[in-house]
Amino acid sequence: DAGVTQSPTHLIKTRGQQVTLRCSPISGHKSVSWYQQVLGQGPQFIFQYYEKEERGRGNFPDRFSARQFPNYSSELNVNALLLGDSALYLCASKGSNYGYTFGSGTRLTVV
């Protein structure tokens, strides 16, 4: 059984550009959450989606947006990239039990 898959694994972008990160949850999981993790810190909550609806939004600017598709996969978009957006972006999926399973993340570097 495949786990949570994220793409791409690494990405380098220039300030001001836009980026789209992708996540495929575990088969049967309907909930997807996005987190940003900078070095030395815990993951910071960005968005949670369930059945294509936004269920939660963290304290991030409007440059950050996300959506969930009918197959429960999800995209995170970040516009007008800043140097401070450089981080590991983690996707987590959740099924009917309580556990969240994380993907390996996308390492975004903004130069």
Place this chain on the structure above:
Amino acid sequence: GQNIDQPTEMTATEGAIVQINCTYQTSGFNGLFWYQQHAGEAPTFLSYNVLDGLEEKGRFSSFLSRSKGYSYLLLKELQMKDSASYLCAVTHASGGSYIPTFGRGTSLIVHP
């Protein structure tokens, strides 16, 4: 909002026992997770507590006191591979869903 506090770093000796504490303040509490994260890797699930008491799972145990806003993760018979960051996450109700909020993590260094 949520406030989660855990020590930044701890060191311990191989074979020993270590306790990592986590204190929290939150509204709509709905459970507490512990995750392990090795450098450059994704967090992996260790434990979940929603009721007071101790949950034991092999070498790892987790304790919760909801009235005190306190949890700890106990690691026994430490191995070198236990060197990692340990993340405490508190789940709270938000907009009909439950959102885990993470602390900054405790970096555990196990030395011979």
